[in-house]
Amino acid sequence: MSASGLGVHEFEVVSNEPAADGLMRIVLSAPELASAIKPGQFVNVSVPGDASQILRVPLSFSCADAAAGTVEIVYAVVGDGTRRLAAMAARETSTAVGPCGNPWPLVDGARRACVVAGGVGITPIVACARMLAGAGVAFDAVVGAQTAGRLWGTDVLEGLGAGVVSVTTDDGTAGRAGFTTDALADLLAANNYDVVYTCGPEVMMAGVARLCHEVGVACMVSMERMMCCGFGACGTCNVAMVDGTYKSCCKDGPVFDAEEVAW
Ligand SMILES: Cc1cc2nc3c(=O)[nH]c(=O)nc-3n(C[C@H](O)[C@H](O)[C@H](O)COP(=O)(O)OP(=O)(O)OC[C@H]3O[C@@H](n4cnc5c(N)ncnc54)[C@H](O)[C@@H]3O)c2cc1C
Numbered sequence: 001m002s003a004s005g006l007g008v009h010e011f012e013v014v015s016n017e018p019a020a021d022g023l024m025r026i027v028l029s030a031p032e033l034a035s036a037i038k039p040g041q042f043v044n045v046s047v048p049g050d051a052s053q054i055l056r057v058p059l060s061f062s063c064a065d066a067a068a069g070t071v072e073i074v075y076a077v078v079g080d081g082t083r084r085l086a087a088m089a090a091r092e093t094s095t096a097v098g099p100c101g102n103p104w105p106l107v108d109g110a111r112r113a114c115v116v117a118g119g120v121g122i123t124p125i126v127a128c129a130r131m132l133a134g135a136g137v138a139f140d141a142v143v144g145a146q147t148a149g150r151l152w153g154t155d156v157l158e159g160l161g162a163g164v165v166s167v168t169t170d171d172g173t174a175g176r177a178g179f180t181t182d183a184l185a186d187l188l189a190a191n192n193y194d195v196v197y198t199c200g201p202e203v204m205m206a207g208v209a210r211l212c213h214e215v216g217v218a219c220m221v222s223m224e225r226m227m228c229c230g231f232g233a234c235g236t237c238n239v240a241m242v243d244g245t246y247k248s249c250c251k252d253g254p255v256f257d258a259e260e261v262a263w
Pocket residue numbers: 042057058059060061073074075076077078079080081082083120123124223224225226227254
């Protein structure tokens with residue numbers, strides 16, 4: 001294991017239950033990982049059940065409890081790997097590579113932040129909110145989903161002390177009908193945020209980055225790419241930068257300053 005704690009960690013499933021429509025919440029017992037991982041970092045999980053599938057599944061986390069030795073991950077069931085993950089029962093074991101990537105940064109002197117989650121981007125955003133609450137940074141939140149049944153985490157954000165939790169759904173079944181960017185535009189107009197943190201579909205993060213750029217507010221984004229290794233060895237996860245270079249999402253990211261990214 002490296003000084004950063006990056007290594008292969010054995011885990012045991014504590015629980016693995018539906019969190020919302022199409023979303024599962026898994027809790028892993030992995031004491032060293034739980035102590036080492038920081039909000040914004042991710043793990044690359046080996047999911048048993050199909051020996052022909054050697055690729056791990058990269059997943060962020062929502063809560064790491066060092067005292068309990070557990071890591072909570074909320075994930076969307078979208079394909080073969082996450083379907084096999086959803087089938088893992090309590091007490092089953094496997095391994096996770098981590099902590100991978102870089103954490104959300106705390107911005108020097110920041111006193112007020114806004115976090116913006118789209119879809120399952122809520123997972124690292126809840127971890128970010130825990131970081132802000134722990135550092136005494138006041139925050140508001142925007143949480144968007146396709147429909148009411150796919151929302152998760154608004155009560156957690158309220159419990160962490162969010163000032164405002166603004167909900168948007170594409171179909172208007174909960175909160176405001178529309179996109180997270182509509183709600184963020186209103187919050188940016190009414191508040192002086194020092195920084196905005198966001199994770200969700202890339203088109204949404206590009207919109208959040210544009211709004212923040214227009215009003216001169218720092219914006220941190222957590223990017224997603226297809227990943228093979230998760231630690232900088234294979235070159236599959238490039239993110240284009242505005243200066244014409246490429247950075248690896250897994251090792252240089254997944255968190256980037258939005259101003260660096262070529263949207
Ligand atoms: C750093 C990082 C953190 C992530 N955190 C979370 C998380 O906390 N919760 C969560 O639900 N998902 C997260 N993801 C996305 C998750 O890794 C993919 O949904 C998962 O790998 C899909 O695997 P699968 O075998 O089920 O689906 P596949 O059968 O491989 O693919 C199903 C669909 O998902 C797309 N997909 C596959 N892999 C990725 C990927 N890495 N990024 C984006 N789309 C992908 C495919 O293009 C396809 O449309 C994260 C991805 C990254 C890179």
